[in-house]
Amino acid sequence: MRSIEKVLLEFDPETRNLLPALKKISAAFGYVSEKDAKKTAEYFSIPLSKTYETASFYDLVWTKKQPSLAVQVCSGTNCAVSGSFEVIKEMENYLKIKAGDGFNSKIKLEIISCLGQCGEGPVVVVNGKIFTRVTASGVHGILEEWL
Amino acid sequence: MSNTKIITNNWGKIDPDKIESYIAVGGYSALKKFIRDLDAQTVLAEIKKSGLCGRGGAGFSTGDKLSLVATQGGEKYFICNLDESEPGTHKDRSIVDNNPHVLLEGIILSSLIIGAKKAFIYINGHYEKQKEILEMALEQAEKNEFLGRGIIGSCYDLEVEIFQGAGAYVCGEETALINSMEGNRGEPKLRPPYPTGSGLWGKPTCVNNAETVSNIPWIILNGADAYSKIGAPCSPGTKLYILGGSIRNPGVVEAPTGITIRELIFNFGGGLPRGKEFWFTQIGGASGHLVLESELDTPLTFSRECPVSLGSGAILVVDRSVNIYDLILSWTGFFRRESCGKCLSCREGTFRLHEIAGRLQDGEISDRDKESLKDILWTLNNTTFCPLGKFAATAMGDAILKLKILGD
Numbered sequence: 344m345r346s347i348e349k350v351l352l353e354f355d356p357e358t359r360n361l362l363p364a365l366k367k368i369s370a371a372f373g374y375v376s377e378k379d380a381k382k383t384a385e386y387f388s389i390p391l392s393k394t395y396e397t398a399s400f401y402d403l404v405w406t407k408k409q410p411s412l413a414v415q416v417c418s419g420t421n422c423a424v425s426g427s428f429e430v431i432k433e434m435e436n437y438l439k440i441k442a443g444d445g446f447n448s449k450i451k452l453e454i455i456s457c458l459g460q461c462g463e464g465p466v467v468v469v470n471g472k473i474f475t476r477v478t479a480s481g482v483h484g485i486l487e488e489w490l
Numbered sequence: 491m492s493n494t495k496i497i498t499n500n501w502g503k504i505d506p507d508k509i510e511s512y513i514a515v516g517g518y519s520a521l522k523k524f525i526r527d528l529d530a531q532t533v534l535a536e537i538k539k540s541g542l543c544g545r546g547g548a549g550f551s552t553g554d555k556l557s558l559v560a561t562q563g564g565e566k567y568f569i570c571n572l573d574e575s576e577p578g579t580h581k582d583r584s585i586v587d588n589n590p591h592v593l594l595e596g597i598i599l600s601s602l603i604i605g606a607k608k609a610f611i612y613i614n615g616h617y618e619k620q621k622e623i624l625e626m627a628l629e630q631a632e633k634n635e636f637l638g639r640g641i642i643g644s645c646y647d648l649e650v651e652i653f654q655g656a657g658a659y660v661c662g663e664e665t666a667l668i669n670s671m672e673g674n675r676g677e678p679k680l681r682p683p684y685p686t687g688s689g690l691w692g693k694p695t696c697v698n699n700a701e702t703v704s705n706i707p708w709i710i711l712n713g714a715d716a717y718s719k720i721g722a723p724c725s726p727g728t729k730l731y732i733l734g735g736s737i738r739n740p741g742v743v744e745a746p747t748g749i750t751i752r753e754l755i756f757n758f759g760g761g762l763p764r765g766k767e768f769w770f771t772q773i774g775g776a777s778g779h780l781v782l783e784s785e786l787d788t789p790l791t792f793s794r795e796c797p798v799s800l801g802s803g804a805i806l807v808v809d810r811s812v813n814i815y816d817l818i819l820s821w822t823g824f825f826r827r828e829s830c831g832k833c834l835s836c837r838e839g840t841f842r843l844h845e846i847a848g849r850l851q852d853g854e855i856s857d858r859d860k861e862s863l864k865d866i867l868w869t870l871n872n873t874t875f876c877p878l879g880k881f882a883a884t885a886m887g888d889a890i891l892k893l894k895i896l897g898d
């Protein structure tokens with residue numbers, strides 16, 4: 344596995360590269376840990392608080408360790424009219440957690456905004472893998488392989 | 491009605507991965523014409539005369555915006571806004587998927603016209619494949635000397651860089667977009683100063699939507715007069731409309747501005763699928779207005795007088811079988827998640843709206859909720875820092891007024 348130093352060295356230490364660097368760290372290590380945030384702050388010569396200020400704003404940068412199963416369901420307008428809320432209900436029943444509940448350390452079920460895949464909805468993302476035209480009855484089939 | 495195609499003209503005919511196939515259909519000849527025969531002043535005047543206005547939602551005159559930056563000296567930037575995260579909107583993505591070079595040619599021309607040596611494409615954080623297509627397009631354009639130092643033997647230099655967002659709707663707003671490129675939280679900035687005066691790193695910056703930019707090569711080749719004859723006189727040209735929801739032929743279509751909603755749904759979209767009954771349509775994504783059957787003959791333009799603003803051009807057709815409470819949860823949930831939290835009225839207002847939407851769904855809405863709904867919508871409409879607050883109140887307000895979700 345790459346070290347945080349190696350990832351940082353890919354970027355010139357200018358604040359314009361802060362967001363791209365944080366995204367890369369988050370993708371490489373699963374999230375930006377406090378230790379890595381400190382190293383990032385040092386590398387860019389900015390306060391730690393500034394690093395968190397930026398990191399915590401964006402959906403594609405995580406500042407907390409992510410559960411091993413992350414399920415996301417799009418609830419954008421097009422997905423909503425093609426039944427994404429039924430899919431969400433079925434997921435809640437099957438996974439036995441509430442959507443948006445941040446307390447389960449192993450599983451996360453999240454409602455997300457449009458990914459631009461409209462026309463093929465409802466769209467579901469499981470650990471980064473995209474499923475389209477998902478129906479409530481198809482939920483079991485999709486999640487089985489991950490549980 | 492004119493059926494001129496400006497942007498989708500070569501879709502499906504050319505290979506988006508090969509610059510040669512764009513050149514074979516006359517691609518980059520607007521750039522060549524500009525370098526050989528024209529100067530920035532002339533082209534600016536031409537773009538102003540064409541009446542082209544911004545396709546990112548606000549409809550500001552593109553010629554005027556380019557001029558504001560062109561008239562200033564020193565370092566300046568051009569940014570193509572490809573953040574596109576309005577729900578139901580994927581027109582800019584489709585441009586990249588089908589013809590990335592028409593966009594790139596537009597970006598190069600816009601940059602040279604304003605005198606920028608550096609341009610950026612700010613692309614949606616989820617558009618991984620489109621980022622790769624654009625990277626390849628940039629490489630090929632550079633090999634062909636359409637980019638880099640001394641563009642086709644001239645003294646123009648230009649570098650184009652891709653900056654990818656990180657999943658925040660509000661970053662499509664130009665000042666938030668600039669904040670995010672500067673390494674800050676993607677919160678909107680106070681305007682003025684406008685980006686045209688003080689934008690990226692404090693330098694004059696022109697931010698234009700990807701669809702707007704893609705019109706530029708055509709205008710240079712065919713002239714302002716030809717362009718201004720297409721569509722509605724107040725905001726001429728064509729527009730990409732994204733048809734979705736309960737419709738036979740969903741997808742992106744190009745049609746003139748000034749077209750009616752009915753024509754789009756029934757002529758271009760083939761109407762509703764068999765057995766579905768029309769209820770209403772939402773124009774412009776989650777932040778758009780709702781339109782009933784009786785208003786379908788409204789022509790769509792960017793003019794302030796147009797009763798329904800075109801916004802992103804998304805047309806969502808909703809039939810009677812849809813659970814309206816699902817849609818309300820979708821709108822309110824979206825704005826609650828995407829509110830950047832900078833101002834209280836939007837941060838709290840979107841949160842409360844979503845809570846009430848949940849109770850509506852569960853059939854537990856109280857009289858007190860109904861009262862506060864009015865207050866919340868008024869506050870969102872009138873007191874928020876950026877237009878996102880207003881967007882959050884639009885569809886909900888219409889649902890109360892036109893769909894009578896709370897009764898009469």
Ligand SMILES: Cc1cc2nc3c(=O)[nH]c(=O)nc-3n(C[C@H](O)[C@H](O)[C@H](O)COP(=O)(O)O)c2cc1C
Nearest residue numbers: 544545546571573574575662663664698699702877
């Ligand atoms: C909340 C919000 C989101 C926006 N999102 C986008 C977007 O995704 N793409 C876009 O081009 N413009 C978006 N805009 C409009 C931009 O601020 C800006 O007006 C536009 O990029 C200017 O380009 P144009 O003149 O070519 O339309 C958004 C505005 C707001 C207030």
Ligand code: SF4
Nearest residue numbers: 830831832833836876
């Ligand atoms: S209106 Fe909403 S999105 Fe806009 S600045 Fe205020 S909190 Fe942020």
